[in-house]
Amino acid sequence: MHFSETFSRMLLYTAAIVSMACVMAVFAFLVYFAWPVLAGGEWKDLLSLNWRPFQAHYGILPMILGSMYLTVLAMLVACPLAAGVCLFCSGLGPGPAAGAVKALVRFMSGIPTVVYGFVAAFTLVPFLRSHFSGSTGYCLLAAGLILGFLILPTIVLIGLSALERVDQELSLTCSALGLSRVQSLIHVIFPAAWPGLLAAVLLGFARAVGDTLIALMLAGNAPQLPGSLFDSIRTLTAHIALVVATDSQSQAYRSVFAAGCLLFFIAAAVNITVFRVRQKFGGLSRDG
Amino acid sequence: MVLKTKKPFLETKDLTVGFGGQVALDGVSLAADAGGIVCLLGRSGSGKTTFLRTLNRLNDEMGAYTKGSVNLFMDGRWCDILAPRTDLLNLRRKVGMVFQTPNLMPVSIAKNILVPLRLTSGLGKKQCRARMHKVLEQTQLWQEVGHRLDEPGLSLSGGQQQRLCLARCLALEPQILLLDEPTASLDFKAGRRIEELLIHMARSYPMLVVSHSPAQAERLAQAAFVFESGKVVHKLDKASIHRHLLEECITGSAK
Amino acid sequence: MTTTVVCGLLGFIAWQGGAVLGPALFFGDAPAWAAISGQVPVWDGIWPACAGTLVLVLLAAALALPFGLGCGLYLAVLAKGRKKAFCSLCINQLASTPSIVMGLFGFAMILFLRRTFLPGANTCLLLAGVCLAVLILPYIVRATQNAVEAIPLTQRLIGPSLGLTLWQNIVHCILPQASRGILGGVILAVGRAAEDTAVILLTGVVANAGLPRGVLGPFEALPFTIYYLAAEYRNQSELEIGFGACLVLLALTASLFVSARWIQRKIENTWS
Ligand SMILES: Nc1ncnc2c1ncn2[C@@H]1O[C@H](COP(=O)(O)OP(=O)(O)O)[C@@H](O)[C@H]1O
Numbered sequence: 001m002h003f004s005e006t007f008s009r010m011l012l013y014t015a016a017i018v019s020m021a022c023v024m025a026v027f028a029f030l031v032y033f034a035w036p037v038l039a040g041g042e043w044k045d046l047l048s049l050n051w052r053p054f055q056a057h058y059g060i061l062p063m064i065l066g067s068m069y070l071t072v073l074a075m076l077v078a079c080p081l082a083a084g085v086c087l088f089c090s091g092l093g094p095g096p097a098a099g100a101v102k103a104l105v106r107f108m109s110g111i112p113t114v115v116y117g118f119v120a121a122f123t124l125v126p127f128l129r130s131h132f133s134g135s136t137g138y139c140l141l142a143a144g145l146i147l148g149f150l151i152l153p154t155i156v157l158i159g160l161s162a163l164e165r166v167d168q169e170l171s172l173t174c175s176a177l178g179l180s181r182v183q184s185l186i187h188v189i190f191p192a193a194w195p196g197l198l199a200a201v202l203l204g205f206a207r208a209v210g211d212t213l214i215a216l217m218l219a220g221n222a223p224q225l226p227g228s229l230f231d232s233i234r235t236l237t238a239h240i241a242l243v244v245a246t247d248s249q250s251q252a253y254r255s256v257f258a259a260g261c262l263l264f265f266i267a268a269a270v271n272i273t274v275f276r277v278r279q280k281f282g283g284l285s286r287d288g
Numbered sequence: 289m290v291l292k293t294k295k296p297f298l299e300t301k302d303l304t305v306g307f308g309g310q311v312a313l314d315g316v317s318l319a320a321d322a323g324g325i326v327c328l329l330g331r332s333g334s335g336k337t338t339f340l341r342t343l344n345r346l347n348d349e350m351g352a353y354t355k356g357s358v359n360l361f362m363d364g365r366w367c368d369i370l371a372p373r374t375d376l377l378n379l380r381r382k383v384g385m386v387f388q389t390p391n392l393m394p395v396s397i398a399k400n401i402l403v404p405l406r407l408t409s410g411l412g413k414k415q416c417r418a419r420m421h422k423v424l425e426q427t428q429l430w431q432e433v434g435h436r437l438d439e440p441g442l443s444l445s446g447g448q449q450q451r452l453c454l455a456r457c458l459a460l461e462p463q464i465l466l467l468d469e470p471t472a473s474l475d476f477k478a479g480r481r482i483e484e485l486l487i488h489m490a491r492s493y494p495m496l497v498v499s500h501s502p503a504q505a506e507r508l509a510q511a512a513f514v515f516e517s518g519k520v521v522h523k524l525d526k527a528s529i530h531r532h533l534l535e536e537c538i539t540g541s542a543k
Numbered sequence: 544m545t546t547t548v549v550c551g552l553l554g555f556i557a558w559q560g561g562a563v564l565g566p567a568l569f570f571g572d573a574p575a576w577a578a579i580s581g582q583v584p585v586w587d588g589i590w591p592a593c594a595g596t597l598v599l600v601l602l603a604a605a606l607a608l609p610f611g612l613g614c615g616l617y618l619a620v621l622a623k624g625r626k627k628a629f630c631s632l633c634i635n636q637l638a639s640t641p642s643i644v645m646g647l648f649g650f651a652m653i654l655f656l657r658r659t660f661l662p663g664a665n666t667c668l669l670l671a672g673v674c675l676a677v678l679i680l681p682y683i684v685r686a687t688q689n690a691v692e693a694i695p696l697t698q699r700l701i702g703p704s705l706g707l708t709l710w711q712n713i714v715h716c717i718l719p720q721a722s723r724g725i726l727g728g729v730i731l732a733v734g735r736a737a738e739d740t741a742v743i744l745l746t747g748v749v750a751n752a753g754l755p756r757g758v759l760g761p762f763e764a765l766p767f768t769i770y771y772l773a774a775e776y777r778n779q780s781e782l783e784i785g786f787g788a789c790l791v792l793l794a795l796t797a798s799l800f801v802s803a804r805w806i807q808r809k810i811e812n813t814w815s
């Protein structure tokens with residue numbers, strides 16, 4: 001074999017191995033630092049509602065629940081909106097308007113998160129503060145609304161590409177059966193595209209769980225269980241950012257790494273589910 | 289080089305090729321002689337292209353597995369090309385292949401020939417240009433494009449592109465030529481032109497041509513093999529090609 | 544509905560940010576040229592943050608490009624079967640790992656170094672660059688893979704069928720045909736690196752570091768400046784700087800985004 005041939009192969013292999021090693025390294029470091037907590041008996045304390053670092057209580061349960069509440073709320077905001085936008089773009093809206101909306105959604109995916117957070121902090125938050133007494137404005141609702149908008153493009157774009165694929169195969173058949181565009185979309189194309197739509201929703205979910213800035217800037221960051229939409233919460237992601245930034249003792253760090261592990265596993269779970277769904281129901285290439 | 293006598297140049301035994309679970313060639317054993325075009329006939333999907341691609345091991349690039357034995361007569365001796373230590377690069381330079389659809393690179397006409405030539409041969413600039421002139425003459429392109437070698441290759445007509453692909457491959461001085469339905473994407477006239485060229489060139493190269501029509505095979509071939517779902521079902525010589533053509537017409541199984 | 548919100552948001556930023564746009568936004572009271580070259584420190588302008596972001600993004604891109612390209616080419620050209628599926632899964636996992644976890648990874652590296660080889664190790668520009676590189680690596684890999692796989696099969700076989708080596712094939716046949724797609728993906732990845740805040744938050748960004756002085760020092764960055772000002776602004780003029788910074792960052796990512804789209808459009812036109 002030619003030397004250069006072997007050499008160039010080695011180069012590509014190296015690049016691939018380094019890339020894969022990145023994932024392993026991220027995983028290894030997280031587990032390495034979280035291990036004392038996970039292996040020792042401390043995880044019970046970890047799963048308590050008590051976050052009082054100065055009294056050595058490092059419960060991250062409020063953050064886990066906070067992340068869950070916030071994500072569910074964001075999904076509740078984003079999914080109906082995304083469904084509407086998808087319907088509009090894939091045939092209900094007039095052609096040029098649909099194109100324009102699609103371009104706009106594409107553009108939305110390019111707006112920096114921190115800009116959303118900044119603008120919301122000076123518009124939505126004061127609005128909530130002045131209209132709902134007893135709230136600081138930095139609350140679950142504010143973060144949920146904005147986060148919903150943040151993950152909207154992810155869901156819409158992946159969902160649309162799934163719809164378009166199905167549409168190419170089925171739209172003629174539907175027209176031949178005499179279905180109107182609305183009927184065929186709702187009764188044929190949406191159901192036929194469900195694996196792709198599920199993948200879109202799951203990836204949107206992953207994005208929402210993993211987002212830091214919105215929660216950090218808008219949710220108030222109090223480590224407590226929220227009683228209402230107007231209460232302040234703290235998410236896992238924001239928790240990591242806050243604890244690391246404030247440089248408290250090493251015991252607190254461990255809980256942070258446990259939180260990191262948890263986030264990594266959630267991402268992995270979503271990732272594998274999406275992989276399975278796509279493997280089973282015809283591969284859709286992943287956007288982005 | 290002019291091939292005077294009929295000498296075998298290709299021999300396969302029990303050649304089996306599969307893509308994943310799908311078997312594309314199923315125990316093909318055949319031998320072919322140089323000194324005239326050898327045609328491969330058969331319906332689409334019967335494995336003709338796959339057979340060609342085994343001869344320069346291009347199937348390896350597509351994740352196929354290959355079993356059996358394939359021998360080619362090159363450099364004055366028989367080479368077992370499926371041997372694990374085969375130098376693929378060298379093999380592919382010696383076995384030139386032209387695809388069903390023209391596949392030029394999106395660069396100028398001249399570069400389409402010069403770049404691969406320079407990379408594989410290491411010849412100087414002058415020699416490369418001389419070689420280019422020669423192969424363009426050989427493929428009867430020089431009169432047509434000699435004055436606009438710097439225009440993009442993709443601006444040529446389909447037939448010209450196909451001949452440019454042939455020239456590109458001839459420039460590397462192959463010893464065996466493989467052509468996969470060279471006229472499939474062309475109109476009647478351009479197709480005829482290529483056919484003439486091939487008949488002319490068959491005097492100097494052992495040549496395998498995949499064809500989609502028995503009528504074309506009748507015009508071109510000294511011998512032909514008919515493929516059907518991965519197997520060779522007929523071996524025909526000049527005379528029997530005609531009879532086969534008639535039979536196919538009568539039984540109606542020709543496409 | 545969505546449209547109104549987005550237009551509202553853009554309009555709001557343009558309105559608030561446009562008002563403060565000007566040399567004062569970037570350099571505060573310092574004279575422009577002196578500030579750019581770093582002779583005079585800038586106190587109430589966003590120039591150091593812009594410079595920090597620029598250096599950071601270049602560093603991340605330079606680190607991620609070779610590996611991203613290589614891995615993408617590996618996936619598209621060499622990898623087959625289970626190896627390909629596994630590598631793809633890894634890249635997907637990397638892509639869906641939250642950026643804060645990537646930041647935490649960087650922080651963990653520093654903790655690890657402190658415990659083992661380098662007791663004095665601290666978060667720095669280089670660390671942030673590495674973490675950002677890991678963050679954008681999957682985008683570059685995917686862009687490369689998609690661009691190469693979008694080349695029709697017969698075009699991809701030109702090189703091998705003429706007996707070119709793998710290297711010659713990549714350089715002379717594959718990359719020229721895939722370059723636009725790759726470029727589009729790289730631009731998007733750069734945009735991603737420019738906007739990300741969570742990673743740098745944990746890996747060494749500082750509010751008033753001035754111009755970055757070396758890869759082992761602290762640095763400022765635009766997105767962090769915005770975050771910081773939102774939380775800790777002291778007076779109206781700082782708030783205005785915040786809006787100005789928003790506008791600048793938005794203009795930066797938007798222009799990157801639009802150019803990437805434009806390039807991708809061009810490819811769609813040439814290949815279909
Ligand atoms: N790259 C490939 N991957 C999987 N199957 C293939 C591939 N190329 C060819 N095949 C299969 O091999 C068989 C023979 O194909 P081919 O050789 O292209 O036929 P022909 O050239 O006679 O039309 C077909 O059944 C086809 O589906």
Ligand SMILES: [Mg+2]
Nearest residue numbers: 333336337388
């Ligand atoms: Mg064929």
